[in-house]
Amino acid sequence: MGKASILLLALATLLLKTDSATLPADDLPTNYEYYAGDGVSSGLNADQKYFLLNGKNITIFSGAFHYFRVHPSQWRDRLRKMRAAGLNTVETYVSWNLHEYQSGQFDFGHGGSDFEEFLDIVQFIQIAYEEDLFVLVRSGPYICSEFEFGGLPSWLLRSEGIKIRTNDEVFVNFVARFWKELFGLLSPLQFTKGGPIIGFQVENEYGNTGNSDPDYLRALVKIYRDNGITELLYTSDPPSVGTRGALPNELLMTANFNKNPSGNLNALDKLQDNKPTMTMEYWSGWFDHVTEDHHTVSTETYSKIYEQIITHPASVNIYMFVGSTNFGFTNGASSLHAGLDNSGLQPDTTSYDYDAPISEAGEITEKFTATAKLVAQYNPVKTKLPDVPSTPARVVFDDIKINEQILLSEIIDSFPDKIASENVVSMEQLPINNNSGQSFGYVVYRKTNLNLNANDVLKITGYVRDHVLVLLNGKLLTPVLSSKSDLDKFGYWRVKDSTITLTSEALTDATLDLVVENNARNNYGSLNQFQQFKGLIDDVLINDEVINNWQIIPLEFKRSWNKQLTGWHSIETSEGTPALYRVTFNATSPLSDTYVNVQEWRKGIVIINGFVLGRIFAVGPQQALYLPAGLLQEGENEIIVFEHFSAPEYVKFSADPIWGVGTHIN
Numbered sequence: 001m002g003k004a005s006i007l008l009l010a011l012a013t014l015l016l017k018t019d020s021a022t023l024p025a026d027d028l029p030t031n032y033e034y035y036a037g038d039g040v041s042s043g044l045n046a047d048q049k050y051f052l053l054n055g056k057n058i059t060i061f062s063g064a065f066h067y068f069r070v071h072p073s074q075w076r077d078r079l080r081k082m083r084a085a086g087l088n089t090v091e092t093y094v095s096w097n098l099h100e101y102q103s104g105q106f107d108f109g110h111g112g113s114d115f116e117e118f119l120d121i122v123q124f125i126q127i128a129y130e131e132d133l134f135v136l137v138r139s140g141p142y143i144c145s146e147f148e149f150g151g152l153p154s155w156l157l158r159s160e161g162i163k164i165r166t167n168d169e170v171f172v173n174f175v176a177r178f179w180k181e182l183f184g185l186l187s188p189l190q191f192t193k194g195g196p197i198i199g200f201q202v203e204n205e206y207g208n209t210g211n212s213d214p215d216y217l218r219a220l221v222k223i224y225r226d227n228g229i230t231e232l233l234y235t236s237d238p239p240s241v242g243t244r245g246a247l248p249n250e251l252l253m254t255a256n257f258n259k260n261p262s263g264n265l266n267a268l269d270k271l272q273d274n275k276p277t278m279t280m281e282y283w284s285g286w287f288d289h290v291t292e293d294h295h296t297v298s299t300e301t302y303s304k305i306y307e308q309i310i311t312h313p314a315s316v317n318i319y320m321f322v323g324s325t326n327f328g329f330t331n332g333a334s335s336l337h338a339g340l341d342n343s344g345l346q347p348d349t350t351s352y353d354y355d356a357p358i359s360e361a362g363e364i365t366e367k368f369t370a371t372a373k374l375v376a377q378y379n380p381v382k383t384k385l386p387d388v389p390s391t392p393a394r395v396v397f398d399d400i401k402i403n404e405q406i407l408l409s410e411i412i413d414s415f416p417d418k419i420a421s422e423n424v425v426s427m428e429q430l431p432i433n434n435n436s437g438q439s440f441g442y443v444v445y446r447k448t449n450l451n452l453n454a455n456d457v458l459k460i461t462g463y464v465r466d467h468v469l470v471l472l473n474g475k476l477l478t479p480v481l482s483s484k485s486d487l488d489k490f491g492y493w494r495v496k497d498s499t500i501t502l503t504s505e506a507l508t509d510a511t512l513d514l515v516v517e518n519n520a521r522n523n524y525g526s527l528n529q530f531q532q533f534k535g536l537i538d539d540v541l542i543n544d545e546v547i548n549n550w551q552i553i554p555l556e557f558k559r560s561w562n563k564q565l566t567g568w569h570s571i572e573t574s575e576g577t578p579a580l581y582r583v584t585f586n587a588t589s590p591l592s593d594t595y596v597n598v599q600e601w602r603k604g605i606v607i608i609n610g611f612v613l614g615r616i617f618a619v620g621p622q623q624a625l626y627l628p629a630g631l632l633q634e635g636e637n638e639i640i641v642f643e644h645f646s647a648p649e650y651v652k653f654s655a656d657p658i659w660g661v662g663t664h665i666n
C-alpha cells in the first residue's frame with residue numbers, strides 16, 4: 001500500500017467516523033452529541049426550506065406528551081419509550097389553569113395546589129434532556145387540548161368585560177404576569193443556553209376562532225422576547241384557515257391535521273415561501289366526548305399518513321404520542337353553540353388515551369412499533385437509542401364491600417361556611433379562594449324555610465351548568481340516570497328553562513337544595529364561546545316567582561377537605577340518593593397500576609387518597625378509570641366515590657380499560 005492510499009484510507013476512516021450511519025449501534029452518538037457535541041452556536045433555524053439545528057440539518061420527529069396528564073413517577077418511563085421509538089423531540093403544552101391556580105398564586109411543583117406533584121415542568125424538561133430528547137413548548141396561553149377551558153384559569157372570568165384571547169389589555173396583562181414566572185424558569189433551559197428547548201409556540205390554532213388579531217399575537221411575541229426567550233417561535237393552525245392565526249413573514253407557520261397530508265402540506269407551503277414544512281399536530285387517534293363510542297384509528301391508516309408526511313418531506317409532531325388522563329375535573333368540553341347557550345355542551349371523558357402509540361397505561365402499541373420502523377427508515381441521522389422499557393403488569397385488587405357512607409344532605413347540613421347571597425350566582429363569582437372564585441367541582445344552592453303547595457313547579461331559567469340534583473328535605477327529586485336520552489330531560493345542560501314538580505302535598509318550612517355539577521368549560525371555538533360561567537346564573541323560580549336569599553355551598557372536593565371528611569356511618573340507603581361511599585384497602589410494594597371499574601355506578605367522581613381521580617358517567621364510553629401506582633401508597637389506601645344516584649355494593653377494579661356504557665344504562 002503506497003503512501004497515498006494510506007492517506008486515503010485514513011481520510012476514509014475519518015469520513016466514516018463522522019458519517020454515523022455506518023457505525024455499529026453501540027458507537028452511535030447520542031442526539032445531543034450529534035447536534036451539540038462540538039458546542040452550541042445557534043438554535044433551531046427556519047430561514048430556508050429545511051430546519052437547521054446548530055448548523056446541522058434536522059428533521060424533527062416529535063411526539064406530544066403533556067406532563068400535567070401523567071403522574072410524575074412515570075415521566076421518565078414515557079420519555080424513554082419515546083426516545084426508544086427513535087423520536088428526537090417531545091412536545092408539551094403548558095396548563096396555565098393548573099399553574100396559576102388562584103390569581104397571582106403559582107405552583108410549578110409542590111406549591112400547595114391539588115395538582116402540585118404534576119406541575120414541576122422544570123423537572124419534566126430536565127428528564128427529557130436526560131433521556132436525550134429536544135423539547136418544543138406550547139405555552140398557550142390558550143392550549144385547547146380537550147382540557148378544562150382550554151387551559152385558561154376560570155378566575156379570568158371575574159374581570160368584567162375581559163376579552164379572552166384578544167389584545168385586550170386586561171387579558172394580555174394576566175398573560176404577561178404568568179409568563180414572567182414561567183419563562184423565568186424556562187429561559188435557562190433553552191437550547192442555546194445549554195438546555196433542550198428548541199422552540200416555542202405562540203397561541204394555538206388562533207385561526208379557528210374565526211378571528212384575526214395580529215396585534216394580540218405580536219403582544220404575545222413581545223412577552224416571549226421580554227422574558228429572554230430567544231429560540232424559534234411559531235404558530236400552528238389547520239392550513240384551511242390560511243394565515244388568520246399566523247404572523248406571516250414574522251413567525252414560522254405549521255400545520256395540524258390527520259388526513260390528506262399532501263393537500264394540507266402543499267397548502268401550508270403555499271402560505272409561506274422558502275420555509276421548512278412541519279406538521280405540529282398529526283392526530284394519531286382522537287378523544288372521546290361522553291355518550292360517544294371510543295375512538296380508534298387503525299395502525300395501517302396511521303402509518304400510511306405518517307409516512308406521507310415524512311416523505312413530503314416534513315418534520316412532524318405526533319399528537320398524542322403518549323396517551324394520558326384528564327385527572328380530577330380537568331377534562332374539557334366542546335360547545336356546539338355560541339355564547340351563553342349551554343345546550344350544545346359536549347364534555348370529554350377523563351381518559352385522554354387518544355388511541356395513541358403509547359396507551360394511557362403506558363403500554364407500547366402497534367402504532368408505537370410502526371412509528372419506530374418509519375423513523376428508522378427515514379431519519380438519515382442515526383443516533384443511539386435506548387431499549388424499550390418494559391411496562392409493569394397491572395394489579396386487580398379484590399372487590400371491596402362498601403360499608404361506609406355519608407349522605408350528601410349531611411355534608412350540606414354541616415358545611416361550615418355557607419355563603420349568603422340574594423341571588424344565585426356562578427361558582428366563578430363566589431368570594432372564595434382568595435377572591436379567585438371556584439374553578440372546579442360542585443356548587444350547592446340552598447333555600448330554607450320554604451312553604452310549598454301541592455304541585456308547585458320549580459323552574460331554572462336559562463341553562464343548568466351543567467347537571468343539577470334537586471333535593472327537597474334531603475330527598476332526591478331528579479330522576480335516576482338510566483339512559484342516554486335522559487340527558488335531554490330535566491337535570492342536564494341541554495334543556496332550556498327546565499321545570500320539575502316539587503311536591504305532591506303541601507309542605508311547610510322545607511329545605512330545597514340545587515346541587516350543580518360543573519362538567520367542564522368549553523375548550524374550543526369562536527371567541528364568544530369563552531364565556532364559561534358554571535353553576536346557576538339565571539333566576540330560579542317557583543310557580544313563576546323568583547326565589548331570593550340563598551345559601552351557597554362550594555363543594556370543591558379539594559384534597560385537604562376530602563382527607564378530613566368525618567361522619568361516616570353504615571349504609572342507610574344506596575338507592576336514589578346522592579351520597580359518598582368509602583372503602584379502604586391495603587397495597588404492598590412494589591405498587592402497581594390498576595383501573596377502578598365504574599361500570600356499576602351512574603354518575604359522580606372517584607377520589608383516591610384525597611385526590612380526585614376522575615369522573616364516572618354511565619352514558620359512556622369510559623367505564624374504568626386508570627389509577628397509576630404513583631397515586632397509591634404502601635399500606636392502607638382510601639377510595640371515596642361520590643355517586644349522584646344509586647350505588648352498587650362493591651368497589652371493583654380492572655386490569656384493562658373498559659369502553660361502552662354502564663351496566664344500568666339502556
Ligand SMILES: *[C@@H]1O[C@H](CO)[C@@H](O)[C@H](O)[C@H]1NC(C)=O
Nearest residue numbers: 049050051052055056057058
Ligand atoms: C441540508 O439539507 C438540504 C436539503 O436536503 C441540503 O441542500 C443541504 O446541503 C443540507 N445542509 C447541510 C448543512 O447538510
Ligand SMILES: *[C@@H]1O[C@H](CO)[C@@H](O)[C@H](O)[C@H]1NC(C)=O
Nearest residue numbers: 102103104105433434435436
Ligand atoms: C392572596 O393573593 C395575594 C395576591 O394575589 C397574595 O399576595 C396573598 O398571599 C394571597 N393570600 C392567601 C391567603 O393565599
Ligand SMILES: *[C@@H]1O[C@H](CO)[C@@H](O)[C@H](O)[C@H]1NC(C)=O
Nearest residue numbers: 583584585586587635636637
Ligand atoms: C391493612 O393492613 C393492616 C396491617 O396489616 C391491617 O391492620 C388492616 O386491617 C388492613 N386493612 C385492610 C383494609 O385490609
